[in-house]
Amino acid sequence: MTIEIRGLSVTYPTGLFGRGKPFQALDDVNLRISKGSIMGIVGESGSGKSTLGRVILRLLRPSAGQVLIDGQDPYASEDPGFRRNVQAVFQDSGASLNPRRTVGASIREGLDIHRIGTPAEREEKVVHLLEQVGLSASYATRMPHTLSGGQRQRINIARAVALEPKVLVADEPVSALDTSVQAQVLELLAGLRRSTEMTMIFISHDLSVVREICDRAAIMHRGKLVETGAIDAIFEHPRHPVTQALMRDMPRLDVPVTLPTLSPQPTGLAYVS
């Protein structure tokens, strides 16, 4: 689905009984996200990137402007199929799962609510989804607290894609994960995008992660969109000072890395120079 964001603003009341100066969380944001692409939304804490995600998810009503998903305004139409088509994955993998429910039941919940297939077919689908996110069928009976953060985030992704949504909003989905697990979850998301043509909004403060997975990126600063472009263009020629500062402060591995090639002889790791 194509997402079109037009003149979007969100203000939050501040102070006692909202008497303070209202806080402008989003300020006239315009953005087009084409079908099947991954759009990165980047900015520091408080830049408004999560607020934008919440409006797209219909969790927050904008003060002005609108979000059109395939030409439909979800707030205007109150479309009952909306939740089925627009799903989310959040940073805190633990808080996103019911602690008293097996992960299989959590993955199945959407299928139950929307009465998709027979109960037996739903069970089968859960097994298929677990395999899709790289976990074995035995995980269905596990409780969330017995899993690692990376495993829980895989479950959250399985739950989110169970209903075959057209749009996935991922708000810092890998920020709490270790580097190696992060790489595995990013590969999973990229693979899902290839196989399902989902449109994805990937919210992150980490430019290097965004570069790894996104086609385009939008940089936010104090509620405003300051730069949008193809991911390589943004990395090679950042135009806005905010983007340039983010690039400058991003810790990176600048040295040329020579990783060992695996030699068949057990005489030590050989190196390519």
Next chain:
Amino acid sequence: MSEPILSLDQLNVRFATSRGSVAAVRSADLAIFKGETLALVGESGSGKSTLAKALIRLNDAPFSQARAEISGRALLRVGNEVIDLVSASRSQMRQIRARQVAMVAQDALSGLNPVVRIGRQVAEALQSAFPGLTRTMLDDKVVELLDEVGLPDPGKIVSRFPHQLSGGQRQRIMIAMAVARGPQLLIADEPTTALDVSVQARILQLMKRLQAQSGAATLFITHDLGVVANFADRVAVMYAGEIVEVAPVADFLRQPMHPYTAGLIASVPGSHRQFPRLKGNAPDPLSVPSGCAFRDRCPAAMATCEAAPPMATPTMITQANRQARCWRTAA
């Protein structure tokens, strides 16, 4: 090379849990020298924070419920004296925590008392190290310190409470309290992980500047290899409770010796993929595989790896100051 400020000799940390005994740190050998920043990297659960806490015995009662059993030696050089942090008495440890070894944690908010003004908290830290200071000297020194760590308008900040400051400002306060004592060793446990990149860059700059002034050693715990590349002099890599590689930062990045290190670097977003990225998960601390702990996930594993744990051995590949705990590099 000069004498190390701290040298670990076969340090072990075990915890008794309801499901059995966990060896959180196993046979750690490591030396930290004056003026250097040694990064301790590894994924969550690899034992890096446990190792750091063991050094100032924060795993002891009354700080921690799970009593840690520490064995081996951790020798801290204080002037002409050498103190073993493993066997030091409680009063010796109090002295060491007040003067020689300071710690900055990730969560600055939990390190500060929420109901005490900033000025008094910094003054307390100073007083514990320098009991002789008079009230006015103390007040002046506090303002000076806050200025030193780059806080704007320090005269006003002393009367603030922690919740009135931003995350970056609170971390600066923590650093001020740590450096106030003139420690020989600063342990920084993920001090910038919770901060925005621009704030992180400024905090790291500040730490570098203070270190250049004092000549103290820093043990910098992080999982961010980008930060390591820009900030550390040497790197120690931990995996499943063991230090698996120690190397100067340039060598570590250019030519990692241990397959785990290589996989970790290959997993960094944007790095090129000559080497396979890490697959799977670290082992459950209760059931670490016999032999090399990494062999299940290792793309270079061979029969020997199952037999016995490889010892950290200096290798021939580069300088003698490199070590890797791997049969392939030991050959």
